[in-house]
Amino acid sequence: MATNQKISNGFQVNRSLLVGGVALTGIGSVLGAAGAALVCAALFNAGRSWVRSLETPPSALAQRALHEARVASTAGWEAWRAEHGSPN
Template sequence: MNHHQPSQRTIEINTRLVKTGAVLTTVGAVVTWAGMAIVATAVFAAGRRLIREMDVPPAEQAAMKWRQAKEASRAGVQAWQSTSYGQN
């Protein structure tokens, strides 16, 4: 009777390559975050500079546009009502 023991296969992983890959991934992530921080800083600085250089601040522009929209709406309602009353 021939008794064979089943051979167990093992995966041999080159730990040096795994460690190198992990280090490179970490370095890449750090560089990416640094790049994103620099870009965000530049964009926010440009936005602040743009707002500072505006003749009319955004909040004041929004309030002015809101008043214009209300007046236009009121004028439209009045025109519609005067037309409706004139036809009846």
């Protein structure tokens, strides 16, 4: 058989099957990557349209949460200082 190549101790590999398997695996990988890219694009577009439909933009929500955190931190610090009488 000309398509078989003998590799040590009688182990024979059918090259045509090997090449076919490699080719199908490569094609499958390319199709899988294309499918993953399409899924990511669809999710990205859905997320963008969802953010646009919000009444308050996420940046304003983040600024409000940061302001509230700073106010709470300052209030906690002032309460601690009042309790312990620290001049710092």
